[in-house]
Amino acid sequence: MADARSAILEKIRAVKPAGFGDKATAWHQISRGFLAGSALSREEILHLLEDRLLDYDAAVERCAPGEIAGVVKALLDKRGKSRMAIPEGTDPTWLPAEGVDFVVDHDLPYGELDRVDGVLTGCTVAIADTGSIVVRNTAGQGRRAITLVPDYHLCVVFASSVVKTVPEAMRLLQAWNTAPITFFSGPSATADIEMTRIKGVHGPRFLDVVLVLD
Amino acid sequence: MSRIPLDPATSPAFPKAAKKSLGDQQLRRNVRHATDVIQAKRKRMVEERDDWQELRESGSQIRQHTLRYLDQYLEEFERNCTKAGGHVHWARDGKEACEIVTRLAREVSAKEVIKIKTMTSEEIHLNNALEAAGIMAVETDLAELIIQLGEDQPSHIVVPALHKNRHQVREIFKQKMGLKDLGDTPADLAEAARSYLRHKFLTVPTAVSGANYLIAETGSVCIVESEGNGRMCLTLPETLITIAGIDKVIPRFQDLEVFLQTLPRSATGERMNPYNSIWTGVHEGDGPKNFHVVIMDNARTEILADEEGRQTLHCIRCGACQNACPVYRQTGGHAYGSVYAGPIGAILTPQLQELHHAESLPYASSLCGACYEVCPVKINIPEVLIHLRHKVVEKQTKGLGKLNPEAVAMRVMANIFRSEARFRAAQKFGRTAEKPLVNRDGWIGWLPGMLGGWTQARDLQAMPDETFREWWEKRDKKEVRNG
């Protein structure tokens, strides 16, 4: 008897419908008539993003590039957070000089990530249509565990990395398509009980965003 | 915590099981409430998209395209996943898949594995196989946890515990988690699950997941979820074993631009679900060090071989057809005797089982067409149902040859249901065409115990003069006006 791999592949070849030429050419012929961009102004797109984030109960603070550290401090104070994990490669100008203890994630044990008050990261792209923020494994955004285990996430989003639609985001992410990528849209949630959306299950339960007008 | 899995081979036929469900008022209330809520949310989310039909069309075309080059895309996925440090295994059927997962778990001496909700693993009864090998599977999705602790069965592919209300969940949690004081707001119950599982996430070193998409171009896996339990399982353990049917592969990373829009809106009525994870093989310093993907056939190639049935493989398991189905909304999921319930179950289960054990399922539908209208990848479920009914009739009347009138009439119906444009006309036609079938003496005799049983359950023998669909739409409007 043939091994499972050849058996399955041979069976597929024997019964599948015929293709139209080579697969790359055929792939390009797939119709994509959906909306991929938008005619909205930058301000309108930012406004939409803010709106979606507020919908998810995230606080959004706008600021100029030079004011990030101050806004970070204010948001942390408001939440009562004083010990924050940060990924390697975090821009030092984002960090308030005092009042907050920042722990750099040099492969911190998970138990340690579980004990910090929260995590501060940047992001790769944000999608206004869906209120989603996308992080990947890179400097300033960190490994996946760092935005997962802590209960609070403070994320710095630059206006220049905000797009309107999911297709725009996917095309942008294409450059890093093999990096670990996480989309998050609001805090973790479930609707498993009577279809009531409850915020906060296993992932971070609280999310704030600094929207930097660069 | 073992439970008897839903198995079409041993479950009672749909009419019998449906009758039982129909008698359970609490279950019917719970199912109706949950499906009403999801449907209303879905409707809002779909209506705000001007390009919904284009998205459906693209989704359908991507799936069709993938099936034409399925062997090549699977090989491409394997190549790229392997290059990135993952290990790819192939399983012809559920038994082989269970053996592979059990062996891999044993290799790392796992006593316990944490699991993300995966209908594929329910399909193959993986938990039972692991348990038989002395490995305990811990479900981490809230709904799956409710089901596991309640020794129950999933009844919906997206919200598996939708047949339970908060009071019932509270009782299960109180008893099984040993909690004396537990509130019954959904937030209390979610908090209980969070505390119960937190320690497991941080300490259990082996996880099992399904997959929403395997991306051929990059060898990546994509999982969409809500609670973060998925991310915990994908990220924290040392070893991750992912099981996926051969139908889960998509050609390119970019193709997610379609499914990441249609799936959340269809499944839970959200613009985007809280989390999507995409990862590729093993990434130094981020996530599991051992990563395995088990690619499973389990009769999917049989479906691929069937020209009319193969569109079933387009399914992205959003559950929208279940929520929209008047029959499912009455009976709930368990009556289908399979983890895949509702319209998708009525076409998928009989095909996965080669019709042997699920011959009544193609009849578990009023052919009203609501499932087709909501399907985000345009699977013409009524067409496949008619096709499968035809196969059942053919099988049951073997010896009489293809010319028997029911088989011929079913064929004609199948041809008509194939065209979306002619769909409504087809229903009118159905009303005319069904008469000679149903009114003929001997129809029930031809399908002993099956159609007869089903009509008993739905109290409806022929299609009414007003179609179910028309009636349903009117009824919906009435509800809106009253509300």
Ligand code: SF4
């Ligand atoms: S058949 Fe269509 S509507 Fe039903 S679960 Fe599959 S994709 Fe969703």
